Amino acid sequence: MNDLSIYLKAFLRLKQGITKYGKAPHKPVFLLTLIELIEQGLDNDNHFLVNADLVGLFQENWRLLVTTANQSDFTQPFFYLQSDQVDGHSFWHIHTSNAIPMQAHIKSVSTLACIVAYASLSHELYVLLQSVEKRQLIRNAILAHYFPNQFQSYYDHKQIGDGYYHNLQALVLNDPEVKYKHIVIHTEEDVFVRSHLFKRYIPQLYQDTCAMTGMQLRSTYNHNFIDACHIVPFSISHDDNVTNGLALCPNLHRAFDRGLVSVDQDYRILVSRHIRELGEHPYSLKKLEGNKIIIPKSEQYHPSQENLAWHRREVFKEG
Structure with missing residues (x-):
């Protein structure tokens, strides 16, 4: 046999x-x-x-x-x-x-x-x-x-x-054709899949580049050095659509989550007056103020202005 x-x-x-x-x-x-x-x-x-x-x-x-x-x-x-x-x-x-x-x-x-x-x-x-x-x-x-x-x-x-996985990928990628399909997300496995797709697609769409610093970092071992950052936290929004995301290096990710940096309606970087740092340091956050963030070429993947406005209103510590 x-x-x-x-x-x-x-x-x-x-x-x-x-x-x-x-x-x-x-x-x-x-x-x-x-x-x-x-x-x-x-x-x-x-x-x-x-x-x-x-x-x-x-x-x-x-x-x-x-x-x-x-x-x-x-x-x-x-x-x-x-x-x-x-x-x-x-x-x-x-x-x-x-x-x-x-x-x-x-x-x-x-x-x-x-x-x-x-x-x-x-x-x-x-x-x-x-x-x-x-x-x-x-x-x-x-x-x-x-x-x-x-x-x-x-x-x-x-x-x-x-099918479910195909449609879920399209949903995370903000595909307009799937918006009218009813995709039920209620189990831990559903959330696991959506979360991992979000973490996969955000670095891909931003070409492994931090949206604020422009630093691109890749390795031959497929390690992730750029984080997929939620604009409105998932715990609040339950939104894993890429329009609720930014690609940020870990230090900017923390600064964004803590309201020390944000993004205005023209996609320009805002820096909180509450930051204490060496102003002349080459990597000072204040040097980023007013710079435009890097966004994906396709408008379909752009960070949502509604979500950015929420972050400015609810998280950003303007000063």
Whole structure:
């Protein structure tokens, strides 16, 4: 029996918890999500991160496939898929940041993201899924076995890019076409995905450049040196749209949050009279006063004047 047959057999006999709605559909949805990440080149060379892509695509696939009232808990299959085996060996492995095995199901996705360094598939399965043909065979088999009634509609939605994660990305990016779609944000996983998209897109839109100082900093290790700063704090606005954001270096981020700097209606920098610093220092904040901030080229991504006005009114300590 070849590797494809062995894994197909295992995937059609997944251990599923029994709920009052029938067998729990979490694991097959999760497997389909892993396949999609590989297909899109988002698997980081078999290093699956607990990030917006993994959680967001899981939520999208859940909404496209599951018609029962089961809860769409991403953390369940992420942990429990370890118990499924092929030839007596697990094909899903979780690697924690402290190298201590994860012995219990962690229900908070934010906590999970802090504890887990990455997860990986067995080498044999990962190699198998590099083949477009075999990937499609496995995906079709999972869909036909677990979600036969949603088989065609699943592909229809994927083809036109109509799904939860696609729409959520468009919402964060202030896409006018998605403003009229009803996207419900009420679980921790929804907030996690939106927050991580905000933190991803703001530095991208500002080209890793601090909007106030013009300092651009990147590294070959993909580290983030520029912060995604909310204009109106998320705790108040629950707004992760990029129009509620600025790209700032950490010291300017703190100064902005504490009301020591702000931005006027012409996108010029305001500096509080409450600052005490060496005025002649080359990096003095007062030297920034009156300078125009750097903003994205497209107006769609510009910081909202309404949000900036709120910051000037509620946070900025003018003097």
